[in-house]
Amino acid sequence: MSTATHAPRAVRPPMFGPLAVEAAAWSVLFAAAASAFAFAGYAGPLTVVAPGDLLAIGAAVDAGEFSLRTASVSLLVVLVFAALGMFLPNRMLGDRRPEFRQKLLAGGAAAAGAGAIVLFFVPVAWLAWLVSAFIGVVATLVLLLFPGMFRKPWRSAGASAAVMLFVTYVFQIAMGVPGGAVAVHWLSLVSGIVMVLAAVLVFLRPSGPVVPDPTTSSFPKARQVRLSREPALIERPWACYALFGVLGTVLALAQPTVADHDFGQAGFAVLLCAALLGWAVGYEIGPTFAPGMSRPRLTAFALLGAGVLTIALGIIDELSGKAVLTGAVAALAGLGVRAQPYVFSRRVGIVGGAALALLLTLIDRAVVVPLSEYTSWVLTATGIAYCTLGALAVIAGVLAHLWFVPQGLQGITVDIVHAFRQPGTPSHSAGPAGSADPDPTAPEAPAGTPAPAPGQGVDPAEAPAGALARAAAARVAPTGFFIAFEGGDGAGKTTQIRKIAEHLESLGIAAPIVTREPGGTEAGVRIREVVLGGEGVGPRSEALLFAADRAHHVSALIEPALEQGRVVLTDRYIDSSLAYQAAGRELSAEEVANLSRWATTGLVPHLTVVLDVAPETGAARTASRGEENHLDAEGLEFRQRVRAAYLDLAAREPSRYVVVDANRDADAVAVDIRAVVEAELARVHVAAAGDTAVGNTAAGGAAGIVEDRGREGNDEPGRNDVPSAPSEEAATTVLPTSLDSAPADSGPTDESASTGERASGDGPTPADEAATTVLPAQRGSQSEQSADDEAETTVLPPVRGGAGGSGTSEPGIRTPGSRTPEPESARAVPEDAETTVLPPARPGRSAHGTEGGAEQGAFPGDDAGHGEPSGAPVEEGTTGPERQGASAAYSPRERSRERLQAQAAIEREARERLRQSRLRPSGREGRRDDGQGTGDGGRR
Numbered sequence: 001m002s003t004a005t006h007a008p009r010a011v012r013p014p015m016f017g018p019l020a021v022e023a024a025a026w027s028v029l030f031a032a033a034a035s036a037f038a039f040a041g042y043a044g045p046l047t048v049v050a051p052g053d054l055l056a057i058g059a060a061v062d063a064g065e066f067s068l069r070t071a072s073v074s075l076l077v078v079l080v081f082a083a084l085g086m087f088l089p090n091r092m093l094g095d096r097r098p099e100f101r102q103k104l105l106a107g108g109a110a111a112a113g114a115g116a117i118v119l120f121f122v123p124v125a126w127l128a129w130l131v132s133a134f135i136g137v138v139a140t141l142v143l144l145l146f147p148g149m150f151r152k153p154w155r156s157a158g159a160s161a162a163v164m165l166f167v168t169y170v171f172q173i174a175m176g177v178p179g180g181a182v183a184v185h186w187l188s189l190v191s192g193i194v195m196v197l198a199a200v201l202v203f204l205r206p207s208g209p210v211v212p213d214p215t216t217s218s219f220p221k222a223r224q225v226r227l228s229r230e231p232a233l234i235e236r237p238w239a240c241y242a243l244f245g246v247l248g249t250v251l252a253l254a255q256p257t258v259a260d261h262d263f264g265q266a267g268f269a270v271l272l273c274a275a276l277l278g279w280a281v282g283y284e285i286g287p288t289f290a291p292g293m294s295r296p297r298l299t300a301f302a303l304l305g306a307g308v309l310t311i312a313l314g315i316i317d318e319l320s321g322k323a324v325l326t327g328a329v330a331a332l333a334g335l336g337v338r339a340q341p342y343v344f345s346r347r348v349g350i351v352g353g354a355a356l357a358l359l360l361t362l363i364d365r366a367v368v369v370p371l372s373e374y375t376s377w378v379l380t381a382t383g384i385a386y387c388t389l390g391a392l393a394v395i396a397g398v399l400a401h402l403w404f405v406p407q408g409l410q411g412i413t414v415d416i417v418h419a420f421r422q423p424g425t426p427s428h429s430a431g432p433a434g435s436a437d438p439d440p441t442a443p444e445a446p447a448g449t450p451a452p453a454p455g456q457g458v459d460p461a462e463a464p465a466g467a468l469a470r471a472a473a474a475r476v477a478p479t480g481f482f483i484a485f486e487g488g489d490g491a492g493k494t495t496q497i498r499k500i501a502e503h504l505e506s507l508g509i510a511a512p513i514v515t516r517e518p519g520g521t522e523a524g525v526r527i528r529e530v531v532l533g534g535e536g537v538g539p540r541s542e543a544l545l546f547a548a549d550r551a552h553h554v555s556a557l558i559e560p561a562l563e564q565g566r567v568v569l570t571d572r573y574i575d576s577s578l579a580y581q582a583a584g585r586e587l588s589a590e591e592v593a594n595l596s597r598w599a600t601t602g603l604v605p606h607l608t609v610v611l612d613v614a615p616e617t618g619a620a621r622t623a624s625r626g627e628e629n630h631l632d633a634e635g636l637e638f639r640q641r642v643r644a645a646y647l648d649l650a651a652r653e654p655s656r657y658v659v660v661d662a663n664r665d666a667d668a669v670a671v672d673i674r675a676v677v678e679a680e681l682a683r684v685h686v687a688a689a690g691d692t693a694v695g696n697t698a699a700g701g702a703a704g705i706v707e708d709r710g711r712e713g714n715d716e717p718g719r720n721d722v723p724s725a726p727s728e729e730a731a732t733t734v735l736p737t738s739l740d741s742a743p744a745d746s747g748p749t750d751e752s753a754s755t756g757e758r759a760s761g762d763g764p765t766p767a768d769e770a771a772t773t774v775l776p777a778q779r780g781s782q783s784e785q786s787a788d789d790e791a792e793t794t795v796l797p798p799v800r801g802g803a804g805g806s807g808t809s810e811p812g813i814r815t816p817g818s819r820t821p822e823p824e825s826a827r828a829v830p831e832d833a834e835t836t837v838l839p840p841a842r843p844g845r846s847a848h849g850t851e852g853g854a855e856q857g858a859f860p861g862d863d864a865g866h867g868e869p870s871g872a873p874v875e876e877g878t879t880g881p882e883r884q885g886a887s888a889a890y891s892p893r894e895r896s897r898e899r900l901q902a903q904a905a906i907e908r909e910a911r912e913r914l915r916q917s918r919l920r921p922s923g924r925e926g927r928r929d930d931g932q933g934t935g936d937g938g939r940r
């Protein structure tokens with residue numbers, strides 16, 4: 001007998017029961033909807049239809065004794081009840097234990113199944129309504145309990161619709177069109193029985209931890225999708241609602257249409273199958289369809305197209321035509337919404353469109369249009385509904401091009417012309433709107449022409465900016481660049497990473513690697529499930545799991561990508577552990593820092609963008625997102641500690657951090673981040689360009705920036721930088737101690753604190769002080785500043801256009817920390833200039849080598865004992881900065897040769913990997929040999 005005392009391990013319990021419930025639920029819903037329509041139209045909603053009368057329903061339709069109005073109202077009630085049922089579990093059961101919800105699911109499924117069986121014996125419309133309400137609850141409980149199962153609903157719904165198609169046709173062949181009503185009736189019985197049996201299976205299913213779905217939006221981040229225009233997260237996805245509305249329209253009008261045209265229930269099944277099939281196709285191809293088109297533009301076109309086809313649906317009278325058009329409309333809806341990650345409810349869109357369509361059928365008037373002396377064209381009640389809603393969708397589609405697509409009509413031709421071009425072709429260096437395509441053949445600027453500040457003279461939302469774009473246009477080989485996005489839950493990291501990735505790619509930079517922690521690799525996804533999956537791991541295990549994920553993340557994805565010269569954007573990195581495990585969980589900052597240092601072999605980002613958000617705001621955002629892990633659910637005090645820690649970290653190392661006020665509108669935040677990242681990347685490109693013939697002109701005055709800022713040796717960030725090591729004094733007295741001992745309220749506690757107000761306030765705490773080193777406000781006087789000024793001072797552009805960051809009186813970006821003497825360049829900025837001074841990027845490994853000892857280490861906990869003494873030999877295995885630290889002494893020509901050689905080696909290696917992966921039958925292109933890198937980091 002086993003005496004093992006281990007905690008029970010998570011098992012993946014059998015899924016057959018839930019799958020059967022899901023499929024049966026669709027069947028019951030279809031049968032209930034069809035029955036409610038037929039019974040109510042024939043006998044009214046409250047009258048029980050005698051089984052013998054079922055055949056008479058078809059005859060009543062023929063004889064005009066069937067009330068389309070009553071039937072449509074009944075169908076509307078079914079839809080509303082089902083939708084209500086879907087909302088209830090989220091609202092009422094969100095915080096109940098999974099075991100409880102599982103039992104509830106079994107009970108709900110049994111009740112719905114029993115209802116469907118009773119409906120067979122007592123055919124009455126109101127019972128069908130009730131059954132559909134239960135179905136809504138059941139469907140949502142399946143979704144809540146078994147995330148992911150409903151991700152492709154057409155599988156289960158399609159199977160049910162196919163069964164319905166088969167059964168209704170068989171009955172209609174045998175008994176004529178009225179036979180369809182009989183078929184649906186029997187379907188109600190059979191699917192009810194299946195549902196009850198499935199409910200029993202669910203009841204008996206062992207309860208266990210639910211394996212969470214690693215994706216949080218419907219956009220397939222987990223697989224490699226090559227797009228020239230990464231989708232932007234939509235904040236106000238009204239065009240998606242409209243698309244779902246059109247889908248709801250065609251679904252809801254299917255029953256009235258078959259009654260209008262006497263197609264019978266088999267006709268309904270045909271339309272249903274067409275819609276599901278079309279939806280499936282559109283949904284599948286959405287992410288990669290028209291890769292060269294901006295995703296909002298694709299959505300706008302889909303809406304426009306869906307509107308036109310819906311009008312055609314109203315005009316065509318014949319079943320096969322209606323089926324094809326229904327499928328096409330559904331495909332466009334799937335394509336349009338799946339083209340981008342969206343955060344909105346499908347139910348609202350579908351039910352809204354369906355309700356509107358059914359309300360229009362209540363008018364129940366036909367329009368007769370005489371075509372000639374002998375023929376006329378009759379627009380039936382459903383025809384009018386299709387045409388009206390189609391016209392509305394067309395209008396919405398046109399408006400979407402103006403209001404939903406961020407750049408409006410600008411660049412629409414580029415979007416169309418480039419729509420099907422594969423990313424990577426030169427034409428894709430066009431800006432988001434297709435404007436300002438950097439033209440490598442354009443005349444070079446006269447030598448010495450100062451580069452305009454990035455973004456100056458152009459709308460940053462529209463065009464590639466400044467030196468970066470020109471450097472990219474000059475085909476300067478990119479060097480790897482590592483940026484971490486940090487901040488409390490709900491700060492908007494995911495949103496902003498998407499935006500900046502899209503922007504960078506639009507500038508012609510090879511698709512940045514977008515990744516996250518935990519869960520950036522396949523192994524990481526599994527670690528994420530354990531650490532965030534509600535398995536109750538303690539703080540220390542939590543810290544170890546995050547570190548394990550990080551170790552693998554760095555070795556399997558980040559380092560190889562950087563070696564290939566890619567830009568890597570990670571959603572969370574080391575600082576998350578310091579903020580959450582050290583400050584939040586109150587573990588030792590030093591120990592947590594050492595753990596991460598060991599896990600990453602000391603790799604720190606070139607730039608860390610801290611999105612600073614008020615705890616209340618972050619909490620509200622994560623709550624509204626509707627999915628929270630146990631860390632999201634921590635109280636405000638925890639969030640407060642996390643925030644203070646981030647600000648403290650940023651204050652310690654102003655050279656590598658930028659704090660951005662993330663309480664503002666996402667677009668305003670994006671404008672600031674874009675400016676920071678562009679400026680940093682421009683430096684990299686410019687430095688690279690400085691070594692090449694073309695680069696001199698591309699860099700222009702900006703090249704001087706590098707020199708002026710004294711960043712010699714830093715022209716290959718991530719490779720060449722000599723990282724700063726802490727001075728003994730700084731490290732031992734400030735770093736671990738203050739983080740460990742930072743009082744919970746030591747950081748800014750409200751929104752004003754993060755906007756810089758405190759800079760002039762009374763007695764700021766250390767964290768305040770650090771976090772609120774206010775940069776010159778962006779006030780619109782940049783144009784008065786000479787370009788030379790800009791070149792000398794490495795200023796960010798005046799941020800214009802955009803959604804407001806620049807327009808506000810509060811600067812969105814602050815250089816954290818005032819302990820490091822302000823750079824000369826910063827002081828050169830006129831006080832009233834609308835500029836933001838960037839801190840220099842200091843990437844590379846921490847704690848190796850020194851740089852004057854003026855700066856503190858990359859980790860809290862760094863001290864003299866951990867750092868290498870000045871001039872210490874390079875540690876084996878710590879690639880990158882150390883290797884190139886010496887290159888600071890090289891001549892530009894030598895550096896250039898070395899870089900070219902390195903690049904050639906990377907290319908050779910990449911080719912070899914590609915060749916090997918092709919040789920392997922299951923190998924996937926672009927993956928690491930260890931099979932763990934996911935290319936896109938398994939992003940949501």
Ligand SMILES: Nc1ncnc2c1ncn2[C@@H]1O[C@H](COP(=O)(O)OP(=O)(O)OP(=O)(O)O)[C@@H](O)[C@H]1O
Pocket residue numbers: 233235343487488489490491492493494495496571621622624625632662663664665666667669
């Ligand atoms: N600036 C903003 N203003 C309002 N809502 C925002 C803003 N940025 C993001 N959101 C919304 O807040 C929610 C959380 O955003 P997002 O997932 O980008 O944050 P996050 O910091 O990555 O969160 P987490 O770390 O918990 O994953 C989303 O619903 C998003 O649409």
Ligand SMILES: Cc1cn([C@H]2C[C@H](O)[C@@H](COP(=O)(O)O)O2)c(=O)[nH]c1=O
Pocket residue numbers: 489516517518532546547572573574575576577578580581629631632
């Ligand atoms: C890397 C890392 C993460 N966490 C926490 C922070 C968040 O609550 C979750 C990650 O969820 P997200 O939605 O991807 O932001 O994990 C942490 O506590 N420590 C870490 O090192």
